[in-house]
Amino acid sequence: MKFYFAPLEGVTGFTYRNAFADLFGGVDKYYAPFISPCVNDKLKGKEIRDILPENNSGKVNLVPQILTNRADYFIKATKQIMDMGYTKEININIGCPSGTVVAKNKGSGFLRDTDAMDRFFEEIFNWRDSDESGLDISVKTRIGVNDAEGFSEIMEVYNQYPISELTIHPRTRKQMYRDTPDMKAFDYAVKVSRNPLCYNGDIRTVMDYENFAKKYNVEAVMIGRGLIANPQLVNEIKGQEKLTKEMLKQYHDRLYRDFEKIMKADKHLLFKMKEFWNYVSWNFEDENKCAKLVRKCQNLYKYNLAVEEIFGTMELK
Incomplete structure (x- = not known):
């Protein structure tokens, strides 16, 4: 099993990541809080400061994340990020539940329009393939906006494209971080997904992880609040000493x-x-x-x- 550190805007920036990597580690990938490109030709200093190579320890295997619903913005930002040295993987955020984000049909708000999602992915993968960069494009998603009734249509879109890894947080946007994850929806994803899956949601203790791992054979789990609360959690899962x-x-x-x-x-x-x-x-x-x-x-x-x-x-x- 691979372990990923989930991004949390305003919390898991480079200062936090560097300290965590030095003192705890054990994480295979760290996902940066999202960058939201706009009409500007270039991302500005403040927008990219968090992922500047000089600000990130060599111990941090960092994956930049982009939040947008426009393929041209994604491509423009990705080119600049690749020029900074991030040539392995870029993650697309289709999960953020923030009201200001959703109002712009970005993040989990993008899930309302599967036709637009389809056009978006077609354009960015056509660009990726023509560029021959070998860049992996991964996705972090929720299962719907107000409910999970349209999740099958969402999965149909994802299944049409060679997404390197699909991280599913099985909650709707409406749920935010409340209630329990919808594991029936995740079961469905496990059954139908043509892309490798990563699970994200409510792994806060070793027991939470063990209960999940007994039932699911996926390649990775992404942990956010559980690791922020207990930075030793992944190491505890691997059998090391408990947090002191x-x-x-x-x-x-x-x-x-x-x-x-x-x-x-x-x-x-x-x-x-x-x-x-x-x-x-x-x-x-x-x-x-x-x-x-x-x-x-x-x-x-x-x-x-x-x-x-x-x-x-x-x-x-």
């Missing part, structure tokens, strides 16, 4: 130092570290108290006192 407070503290301190170097104000650093605790507080026995201690901090002095208390007095589950 020492590991978590080392990780926290590395991220704090690295973010401190690039944040323009204390409040930005505080916000970023609070975001970190939104996920990792789950590891503690009294996760609510842990989260509350951090949440009520209004400055870095109080934040550092709260972190000292957490690591000094609280135990992991």
